[in-house]
Amino acid sequence: MRSKKLAEEHFRLLKTSDGARAGELNTPHGVVPTPVFLPVGSQATVKTLTPADIRDTGFNMVLANTYHLYLRPGIDVIKRLGGLHRFMAWDGAILTDSGGYQIFSLAPLCRITDDGVTFRSHIDGSEHFIAPELVVQYQEALGADVIMVLDECTAYDYSQQKVKTAMLRTHRWAERCLRVWQQRSQALYAIVQGGMFPELRRQSVACLAEMDFPGYAIGGLSVGEPKEITLAMVDETTSLLPENKPRYLMGVGSPEDIIEGVARGVDIFDSALPTRVARNGALFTSKGRLNIRRASYAKVDKPVDPDCDCYTCRTFSAAYLSHLFRSEELLALRLATLHNLRFINNLVAKIRGTILDGTFSTFRRDFLAGYKTTHEQTRVDQKQRWLKSRGQQG
Amino acid sequence: MRSKKLAEEHFRLLKTSDGARAGELNTPHGVVPTPVFLPVGSQATVKTLTPADIRDTGFNMVLANTYHLYLRPGIDVIKRLGGLHRFMAWDGAILTDSGGYQIFSLAPLCRITDDGVTFRSHIDGSEHFIAPELVVQYQEALGADVIMVLDECTAYDYSQQKVKTAMLRTHRWAERCLRVWQQRSQALYAIVQGGMFPELRRQSVACLAEMDFPGYAIGGLSVGEPKEITLAMVDETTSLLPENKPRYLMGVGSPEDIIEGVARGVDIFDSALPTRVARNGALFTSKGRLNIRRASYAKVDKPVDPDCDCYTCRTFSAAYLSHLFRSEELLALRLATLHNLRFINNLVAKIRGTILDGTFSTFRRDFLAGYKTTHEQTRVDQKQRWLKSRGQQG
Numbered sequence: 001m002r003s004k005k006l007a008e009e010h011f012r013l014l015k016t017s018d019g020a021r022a023g024e025l026n027t028p029h030g031v032v033p034t035p036v037f038l039p040v041g042s043q044a045t046v047k048t049l050t051p052a053d054i055r056d057t058g059f060n061m062v063l064a065n066t067y068h069l070y071l072r073p074g075i076d077v078i079k080r081l082g083g084l085h086r087f088m089a090w091d092g093a094i095l096t097d098s099g100g101y102q103i104f105s106l107a108p109l110c111r112i113t114d115d116g117v118t119f120r121s122h123i124d125g126s127e128h129f130i131a132p133e134l135v136v137q138y139q140e141a142l143g144a145d146v147i148m149v150l151d152e153c154t155a156y157d158y159s160q161q162k163v164k165t166a167m168l169r170t171h172r173w174a175e176r177c178l179r180v181w182q183q184r185s186q187a188l189y190a191i192v193q194g195g196m197f198p199e200l201r202r203q204s205v206a207c208l209a210e211m212d213f214p215g216y217a218i219g220g221l222s223v224g225e226p227k228e229i230t231l232a233m234v235d236e237t238t239s240l241l242p243e244n245k246p247r248y249l250m251g252v253g254s255p256e257d258i259i260e261g262v263a264r265g266v267d268i269f270d271s272a273l274p275t276r277v278a279r280n281g282a283l284f285t286s287k288g289r290l291n292i293r294r295a296s297y298a299k300v301d302k303p304v305d306p307d308c309d310c311y312t313c314r315t316f317s318a319a320y321l322s323h324l325f326r327s328e329e330l331l332a333l334r335l336a337t338l339h340n341l342r343f344i345n346n347l348v349a350k351i352r353g354t355i356l357d358g359t360f361s362t363f364r365r366d367f368l369a370g371y372k373t374t375h376e377q378t379r380v381d382q383k384q385r386w387l388k389s390r391g392q393q394g
Numbered sequence: 395m396r397s398k399k400l401a402e403e404h405f406r407l408l409k410t411s412d413g414a415r416a417g418e419l420n421t422p423h424g425v426v427p428t429p430v431f432l433p434v435g436s437q438a439t440v441k442t443l444t445p446a447d448i449r450d451t452g453f454n455m456v457l458a459n460t461y462h463l464y465l466r467p468g469i470d471v472i473k474r475l476g477g478l479h480r481f482m483a484w485d486g487a488i489l490t491d492s493g494g495y496q497i498f499s500l501a502p503l504c505r506i507t508d509d510g511v512t513f514r515s516h517i518d519g520s521e522h523f524i525a526p527e528l529v530v531q532y533q534e535a536l537g538a539d540v541i542m543v544l545d546e547c548t549a550y551d552y553s554q555q556k557v558k559t560a561m562l563r564t565h566r567w568a569e570r571c572l573r574v575w576q577q578r579s580q581a582l583y584a585i586v587q588g589g590m591f592p593e594l595r596r597q598s599v600a601c602l603a604e605m606d607f608p609g610y611a612i613g614g615l616s617v618g619e620p621k622e623i624t625l626a627m628v629d630e631t632t633s634l635l636p637e638n639k640p641r642y643l644m645g646v647g648s649p650e651d652i653i654e655g656v657a658r659g660v661d662i663f664d665s666a667l668p669t670r671v672a673r674n675g676a677l678f679t680s681k682g683r684l685n686i687r688r689a690s691y692a693k694v695d696k697p698v699d700p701d702c703d704c705y706t707c708r709t710f711s712a713a714y715l716s717h718l719f720r721s722e723e724l725l726a727l728r729l730a731t732l733h734n735l736r737f738i739n740n741l742v743a744k745i746r747g748t749i750l751d752g753t754f755s756t757f758r759r760d761f762l763a764g765y766k767t768t769h770e771q772t773r774v775d776q777k778q779r780w781l782k783s784r785g786q787q788g
Contacts, residue, residue: 043717043718043721043723044714044717045718045721045723045725047723047724047725048724048725048728049725050705050709050725050728050729051709072717072720072721073692073693073713073716073717073720077692077693077713080693080695081693081695081711081713081714082695087711087713087714087717088714089709089710089714298467298471299471299474299475301474301475301476311444315444315445315483316483317475317481319467319471319475319481320438320475320481320482320483322467323437323438323466323467323481324437324439326466326467327437327439327462327466329437329439329441330441330442330724330727330728331439331441331442331443331444333724334442334444334724334728335444
């Protein structure tokens with residue numbers, strides 16, 4: 001019952017509109033309105049931005065990664081420096097991912113047993129062992145506001161039997177995490193698994209809901225599968241999750257995916273996509289992504305998006321941004337990041353407003369009608385290329 | 395006589411103390427107190443910084459480069475976008491270098507005649523021709539507050555005859571620049587040459603002083619020669635330059651060199667050194683440079699320099715900055731740049747204060763006694779390596 005009370009304190013559902021939910025997370029570092037998108041700062045930094053920049057783009061919660069910080073600079077270093085908030089000089093809320101996904105996708109030579117995972121560092125090849133209990137202990141030492149259980153992630157093409165085995169282990173690990181969880185001011189979220197199998201997804205929700213976590217994440221998606229499968233799996237999951245707990249769709253963050261996730265009852269999103277594509281020159285606009293590297297922008301004496309209120313669009317022409325990219329100037333990466341994050345922040349704020357005033361369905365329809373998404377095959381190809389090639393981008 | 399009146403308007407000498415001068419530059423974009431150091435923004439951006447960052451570190455004048463901007467994005471593009479100030483969203487003062495030095499050091503296959511220089515772009519190999527008149531015209535189109543004549547730069551190891559030939563051509567080119575100079579609100583500076591030969595330096599000053607420019611630069615130094623030769627050449631030059639005109643020592647900007655330059659009557663400095671070494675992790679402190687990449691900083695729970703008031707030192711521990719560098723995070727480059735530029739700005743402000751209150755000599759002695767400079771041979775080696783290796787850093 002104690003965790004039930006804390007859960008109520010941690011999340012408040014304010015309004016539901018056609019399946020979409022507006023609420024708020026209560027954290028030791030402030031109230032966070034939901035739906036919310038978390039900028040990714042795996043290594044205790046949202047790439048190119050200072051804490052002041054992050055606030056300026058409108059965010060008050062970010063994501064960091066236990067796997068990355070465990071390897072470098074080390075959990076004990078951050079603890080002795082006063083915890084993660086002080087280390088990165090961020091006084092807003094932080095969610096730390098357990099690093100399960102990163103271990104499976106980044107570290108070479110994983111060996112998984114019920115005890116935990118033995119893996120090699122992708123940085124220096126050193127061998128490490130991590131267990132569910134250790135992951136909670138590390139995140140308690142970091143001091144994030146929301147912390148995650150250790151889960152076993154499965155790839156898109158795994159067999160049902162293999163996915164089921166991993167899911168059952170994830171459930172056992174969730175229970176062990178719950179048992180050692182001490183710092184109850186840090187909300188511990190479970191992670192629903194079950195791959196692309198509706199039957200397994202339903203089993204996973206039922207089992208984890210029973211354990212009564214303060215929040216629930218939907219893991220194992222956005223790993224290279226077609227978009228309609230992602231959304232179908234979200235549907236399976238959210239329809240069964242307890243209404244009074246926040247739902248967090250991990251690794252999802254394109255504008256259209258956020259809207260579709262919200263329509264299915266998701267409250268929290270995170271993704272490196274907005275910041276990663278920004279560094280490649282791909283910028284969000286209400287009509288879709290544009291690439292500022294294209295020659296057609298070289299002389300444009302208007303902001304990238306004349307409707308945008310970000311620092312970049314308020315200050316510079318598309319021609320200047322184009323010049324910075326073509327000249328390989330570092331400022332380009334930051335200005336593009338500021339723009340994309342501000343776009344996502346504005347989008348999420350609009351979504352919340354329309355949920356509260358009951359017009360979300362109209363907004364969703366109008367936005368998606370005007371927004372040209374990346375062609376599905378191109379998207380899947382890009383994602384799979386990135387999954388293969390990525391080093392430490394997290 | 396017209397240029398004499400403008401020169402008086404452009405520069406005002408306020409106080410002299412043991413050879414050091416405090417004054418101010420009057421520009422269409424504000425009054426700039428001297429001595430002044432100009433952060434280098436060759437490609438219309440001070441690497442990693444926004445205009446707001448530059449102001450925050452205390453600067454109100456920056457340097458850009460005609461050669462770089464001519465090649466990319468093109469002078470006509472910037473002109474049609476409203477000029478350089480608007481293009482880079484910088485409302486402070488700007489000095490544009492003519493690009494003479496960059497043509498000779500960056501562009502392959504230069505052919506020099508009295509007419510001008512034919513060179514190939516270091517970006518795409520395309521062939522270009524530039525002449526003294528064109529350089530003035532380009533800088534007038536860019537709209538900088540201070541503009542430079544085209545000069546012929548010579549290397550450290552050139553013979554006296556070769557240096558003399560180049561110097562005489564530089565004088566003829568200076569005269570041609572002066573003749574076509576239209577926008578008298580943009581102050582046109584001559585560049586003294588003469589290599590490492592005192593006799594030629596004296597000839598160069600005499601000839602150019604006669605032409606009565608609004609300001610004088612000392613060119614052809616800091617090109618790999620030992621420091622005592624640099625300073626001896628500065629001595630030769632400043633002692634003969636007209637007192638009522640600003641003196642600009644090009645390409646010099648380490649803390650100790652700024653102090654020694656000021657002691658010899660220099661008013662204006664520029665150098666990529668503070669920003670370039672910052673991106674390698676070398677940070678200025680009152681005791682000398684430290685390298686934040688060294689393992690000893692990994693756990694230090696204090697700012698890089700506890701006495702520093704820059705954003706980086708006010709906000710983050712040395713351990714965090716060390717983490718960002720070792721993790722190859724882009725924010726590292728910006729935080730280090732902010733620190734080094736703030737250090738230089740504070741240093742120059744202190745220098746000016748001590749000139750005005752007559753204590754500059756004491757300050758110079760105390761600072762140099764406490765500041766460990768880079769070992770001379772290491773410095774010369776680094777500089778020569780950089781001169782050879784640099785691509786477009788300008």
